[in-house]
Structures are given as C-alpha cells and as structure tokens.
Amino acid sequence: MPRPVCITYDSTCDLTPQLLERFQIRTIPLTIQSGERVFPDNGQYTSAELYAEYRRNGTLPKTAAVSPEDFKAFFAPILAEGYDIVHIDISSELSCTCQNAVLAAQELAEQGQIHVVDSRQLSTGGGLLALRGAILRDSGMAAADIAAELRRLTPHSDTSFVLDTLEYMWKGGRCSGVAALGANMLKLKPCLEMREGKLVVCKKYRGSMDKVYRQYIAERLAGKAVVADHAFITHSGEVPEETLSQLTELVRELAPFEEVFVTQAGCTVSSHCGPGTLGVLFLRQPEQ
Structure with a gap:
C-alpha cells in the first residue's frame, strides 16, 4: 500500500483558511519584518497595517524566505505521521524559498519522500496547483505521480x-x-x-x-x-x-x-x- 500524501505549500499560495481546510492543504509561512517587529506571514500582520505604516512613514516591511531549518521542522512531523509530501513553492525566480525546501527535503530523505515542486507562479496561480494536487491525492495517486503532474501543469x-x-x-x-x-x-x-x-x-x-x-x-x-x-x-x-x-x-x-x-x-x-x-x-x- 502506498503511503498517504500530504499537500503542502508556503504562505504565498494566498489560500483562505476555509480552502486550506476543505482541500486539506498545510502551509508554512514566510516572514515579515516591520521595523523591529517580526511576524509570520499568516495574517497576524495585515495588509491594512502594512499600507497604514507605509503612508505614515514611507517604509515597507521586509520579507524573508522560509529557511531550510524551518522547513525541516515543518516536514519532519508530517513524515512522522506516515505521509509522503508533495510540497509546492513560490517561483524560484522570485524567492529562495523553493531552494531551501529542496535542501531540507534532501536532509530528511531517510525519513520519507518529499517531492518539491517549483510552481513557477505567484499567489493563487500556485494555489491552483495546490488544489489540483489535492484532487489528485484524493483520487488515490501516489506522491511522485502527483508531483510529476503538477510540474507538467505549471506553465498552464x-x-x-x-x-x-x-x-x-x-x-x-x-x-x-x-x-x-x-x-x-x-x-x-x-x-x-x-x-x-x-x-x-x-x-x-x-x-x-x-x-x-x-x-x-x-x-x-x-x-x-x-x-x-x-x-x-x-x-x-x-x-x-x-x-x-x-x-x-x-x-x-x-x-x-x-x-x-x-x-x-x-x-x-x-x-x-x-x-x-x-x-x-x-x-x-x-x-x-
């Protein structure tokens, strides 16, 4: 019997909590730094606050990719639950997040399969791939085949x-x-x-x-x-x-x-x- 599959993405997929729950997709946040304050990009710091600060002082927050260590801490418990992982990320041309996910997956290779997919997209353009991955998962497709199909779909x-x-x-x-x-x-x-x-x-x-x-x-x-x-x-x-x-x-x-x-x-x-x-x-x- 193939292992069950977990679909994961970074927070730039911009899927709502309701969609994440409905399609059973797990996410890991990028980081937002506003002045001395650091937030995960999970809604704690809102766009409304971002715009208000910019209009007030003319500065934008800095954004940071997910680190390999953070990815390892995210992936390891999912593997321990018995899942293979299909993980999708924001385009590697826009962030090193995908590269860091690959590094983490390589270090965890003995614990289970992690297939990292470079979406080549941004926001819900990649979120669409996550929804497709969830549909393929629910049809019984194995993790490696889901990842291959998502890579085929990225240009579309x-x-x-x-x-x-x-x-x-x-x-x-x-x-x-x-x-x-x-x-x-x-x-x-x-x-x-x-x-x-x-x-x-x-x-x-x-x-x-x-x-x-x-x-x-x-x-x-x-x-x-x-x-x-x-x-x-x-x-x-x-x-x-x-x-x-x-x-x-x-x-x-x-x-x-x-x-x-x-x-x-x-x-x-x-x-x-x-x-x-x-x-x-x-x-x-x-x-x-």
Whole structure:
C-alpha cells in the first residue's frame, strides 16, 4: 500500500483558511519584518497595517524566505505521521524559498519522500496547483505521480495582475523610479503576468480602476480553453466589496468555471504590489 500524501505549500499560495481546510492543504509561512517587529506571514500582520505604516512613514516591511531549518521542522512531523509530501513553492525566480525546501527535503530523505515542486507562479496561480494536487491525492495517486503532474501543469497556470500604482514596486526595488513616475503621470495601470517564473509587464491600461478591472478580465479570458473547476479573483486590499461581487459575476459570464473564489493576498505579495491590485487566475487546458 502506498503511503498517504500530504499537500503542502508556503504562505504565498494566498489560500483562505476555509480552502486550506476543505482541500486539506498545510502551509508554512514566510516572514515579515516591520521595523523591529517580526511576524509570520499568516495574517497576524495585515495588509491594512502594512499600507497604514507605509503612508505614515514611507517604509515597507521586509520579507524573508522560509529557511531550510524551518522547513525541516515543518516536514519532519508530517513524515512522522506516515505521509509522503508533495510540497509546492513560490517561483524560484522570485524567492529562495523553493531552494531551501529542496535542501531540507534532501536532509530528511531517510525519513520519507518529499517531492518539491517549483510552481513557477505567484499567489493563487500556485494555489491552483495546490488544489489540483489535492484532487489528485484524493483520487488515490501516489506522491511522485502527483508531483510529476503538477510540474507538467505549471506553465498552464494563467497568473496575472493589474496594478493601481507602481509606487510599491518602485519602493521595493522591482522597477525604476522613472518607470513609476511615468506611469503615474500618464495614469497608466500596468498588467503583470508570470512568464517562465518571472513577473513581466504585458500590457498597460488607462482609465478608472473599475473600467480597467473589467477590460483586463475580459481580455485575460478571451479565447482561452480553461480548466473549468476553479478560478480565483485575488486582490491586495482596498477593492470595494461591490466591485469584487460584480467582477465575480463577470468571470462567471465569460467562462464556465464551477467555482470562482475571491481571496486577498497576504503581506508578502501585497508589500510588492500595493493596494488596489487585482488578478483573475485560472488553469488553461494543456494543448494535446
């Protein structure tokens, strides 16, 4: 009999506690440092607090990857429970978290199987892979086969976001001050997407954010053959509930998703993209 499988992820998957419970996925948090205070990225320190501090003193918190030692402390009890582990991480192009998970898995190799999957994605773009892994687990698939299937699917996670401002990207060193200033002066709203594990600008919108959100969603879903079970609308906060409700209905109108989840990104993601950021994320059907 194969050992049961546990699906794990780091906290950047941005799945809600309800989804983690429903799909039986365990997570390990990255670290947030704000001044002298250090928090796990598990909701103790919220995006609202992050934005309030930035507006007050102009500084952003620092984020830190999960260390190999922390991974070992996370994995070892799960192995001791009798599980093989399929662990998924934020793209290795954006963080050394995945590399550290691999190091921990190698050190624990005698205690059980740990299959580390580089999602090549960010936020719920990787969370979609975790949900797929949970479905495969529940179908009885072995850990090695689940990991292989998730690696096959990583290029098919459609992960993108439209930003209200480049200020936080600039402050965090992820774009130039000239680019941020130019976008602000021209009132441009950049759309970023994940390509080969990296965030790249794919388009720039102009207009009110309500209009931009709708145009962006329509264009992201146009002509796409989607995996119909799940989609996410993931935002970074300060998006009105009425807007989120309207956009959820728009996604349902444009594509045959069985469930559309609305989630808010944690501080690791929000600290880089700033308030008002929103994405529609889903799996595309792999080409035959």
